[in-house]
Amino acid sequence: MPTLRHSTFHALRPRWWTLAAVAAGALLLTGCAPWRLMTASDLAKASRPYAAQPAQPERRILVVGDSTAVGTGAARPEDSLAGRIGAAHPRWQIDNLARNGAKFEDVQAQLEQARPGYDLVLVLAGGNDVIRLTSEQQLHGHMEQAIRTAKARGKQVVLMPCGNVGHAPLFMPPVSWFLEGRSKRLHATAQAVALESGVRYIRLLKPRAQDPFVQRADALHAADGLHPSSAGYQQWYEELLRQEGLASLTGG
Template sequence: MKRRRVLHPTLVGFLVSLAGLTELTVAAEPVPGTVVLEGFQANPARPRQRLLVVGDSTAVGTGASAPAQSLVGLIGRAHPDWMIRNLALDGAKLEDIAAQLRVGAESYDRLLILGGGNDVIRLSSLPQMREQLNTILSLAKQRSSTVVLMPAGNVGNAPFFFWPLSRWMTQRSRELHALAAQLAAVHEVSYVRLFKERAEDPFVAQAKLLHADDGIHPSDAGYALWLRELQAQAPGLF
C-alpha cells in the first residue's frame, strides 16, 4: 500500500502565507472580504484648520465599517471645524504617496502621512524606501510646517501572515520604522511609532477586536487605538 505524504503544518502555513503575499504583491487591491471605502474628507464653511492626508489603505480607512470610523474620520469627528483633504489610495506604495503630494500646491496647517505597509509586504528594498521617504518628507515640508509621519505597525503580527513569513514581515516592518525615525529627525517632522514587538502588541493580544475580517487592516477599534497613539505621540496636534 502506497503511503500518503503529509505536509508538516509549518510548511502548510508558509505556503498559505506565501500565496497571500504573492496576491498582495501583484495587485494593488484590498484583500478580499474588506469593506472598500472612500477616504474621509470634510469641508466646513469656515475651517479653523486645514489638514492634508496622504497615504495608503490605512489613510483611506480600509477595514473600518464606515469612513467616519477610520482614523481620518475619527480625527474629523474630534475636530468638526477642520477642513480635511484626503488624497490616499488603496494599494499605494511610498512612490505613490510622493505622487499624491505633487497634486496641487496649496499649503496646509497640518499634513499627515500614513503608509509604508505596502512597501513592506510588496518587498521594496531598503534603499528604495529610504529614497522615497526622503522625497515624501521633502515634498511634505513644502506643503505644511507641521508634518506627521505615521507608518503602519508591525505587519508581521497581522493574522493574515503565518510563521515563518510573519517573522520576515516583522523584520521588514522593524527596518521601515528605523528608517522612518531616522529620516523624520533629519527632516524635523513628527514620527509616530506604531511598531511593537509581538509580546507587547495589542493587535496580537486582542487580534479579533482590533483587526478587520481580512486579518491585515485595523477594525473600527483598531483605528480608535491608532488615534490614541497619534494623540499621545504627537501631543496637541490632533
Template sequence: MSNPLDLPLDPHMPRLAQRPRSATALALGAAALTLCAATASSTLVQWARVRNALRAGPGKQAEAHDAPEPASTPSMRLLLVGDSAALGVGADGPRHSLAGLIAADFPDAEVRNLARSGAMLTDVHAQLQAAGTGFDVAVIVAGGNDILRRRRMAQIARDADAVMADLAPRARTVVWLGVANMGLAPLFVPPWSWWVSARVRRARPLFAAAALRHGVCYLDFFREARDDVFSRDPLRYFAADGIHPSSSTYRHCYEVLRGKLD
C-alpha cells in the same frame, strides 16, 4: 584500473560492489522533498491570501474616505495621504476612519484625504501634487506596502527621504503614523510572519531617520510580540481580512495622534 599505491593487484580479487543506499538516507531524501513541496505550497497559499486581502481594499473606499465638507472658513486645514490605512479601509464606516475621527473632534476643520489603497511611498508624490500647500497639519500613513512588496531597503530609504522632503513644506506640522508589527497580523503564519516582522524591523529606523531629517514627527507603532497591543486581541484590532486595521485600531492610533493635532 589505475593503482595509485603501486601495489600488485590480485586479478582474482572481486571488485567492491556499490553500496546500496540505506533506508535512513532514502527517508531523509523523501522528507526533504516533502518539506520543499510543503514550503512551496505554503508560500503560494500565503501570498494568495495577502494578494486577495490587499485587492479587497479598493472596493471598500466608498465606506471610509473623505470627512464631511467643513465650514466655509475652516478653523484648520488638514491633509491625509498614504495607503489604505490612511483611507480608512477596515473601519466600520467613514465615522470610524482617521478622517472621520478628526472631523468629529474638529467639526470646523477642512480634512482632505487623498490616500489610495495599495499606495507605496513613491505613489504619495502624486497625491501631494494634487494636494497643494498651505495646510496646518499633514498626516501620512505609508510604508507597509513597500515592505510587503519586497522593495529593497536602500530603495525604501531613498523613497522615504524623498517623500519627507516633498511633504514637509506643505504643512506647519507633519506627522507620520509609523508601520506596526505587521507580521503579527492574523493573515500571516510562520515562517512568513517572521519574515514580515523582520522586514518591518529593518525598515522602521529608515522611516524614523527620514522623518527626523525633515522635521517630521514619527509616531512609532512597532512593538515586539510581547508588547504588541494589537495582536493580543486580534478580533478587536483587525478587520475581517486579517491585515487591515479595525475601527478599534483607528481609534487607538487617533488617540496617539490627537495630541499632535492640538
C-alpha cells in the same frame, strides 16, 4: 578570464534578482489564507477616504498614504483615523488623497496633486513597501522625497507608518517572521528620515508581547486579518494623541 567571469556575473545578476523576487512573492502568497486575500480585496473596493469641508475651517489638514490612510477595514469612513480626527475637530477641513495599495513612491504623486498652505500633513504609509519588498535603499529615497514634498505643503508633518505587518493574522510563519523583520527596518528608516527632516514620527511598532494588535487581534483587525478594524483605528488615534497631540501640532 577573470574579466569574463565578472562580466558574466553582472549580466546574470538581474535574472537572479528577478528569480528571488518571484520566489519571495510565492512565499508570501503561500504564507496566508486565500480567503483572507479575497476579503482584503473586497474591503479595499468598498472603502472610501474620509474628507470634511466645513464652510469656514479653522485648520486645514491633508491626509496622504495607503489603505490605512483611506480607512480600509473600518465599518464606515467616520471610523477611520481621518474620520476620528474630523469627529473631534468638526471645524477642521480634511482633504484625503490616499489610495489603496500605495507605496511611498506613490505618496509623492499624491502630494504633488495638493497645493501648499496646510496646517498639517499626515502621512500614513509603509505597509505595501514591507509586503511588496521595496529595498531599504529605495524606501529611504522615496520616503525622503515624500517628506520633503510634504514639508512644502504643510506647516507641520506627521509620519505615521503602520504597525508590525508580521503581527497581522493574515500571515503565518515563516512569512510572518520575515515581515516582522522588514517592519522593524521600515520603522528604523522612518525614524531616521523624520529626524533628518525635522518632522514628527509616530511609532506604532511594538514588541509582540506588548502589541495590542496581537493581544486583541480579533477585535482590532478587520475580517481580512490585515487592516485595522474600526476599533483598530481608534487604537491608532489614541496612540497619535498620546505621542503628539493634534491640537499642539496645528496650533490649536
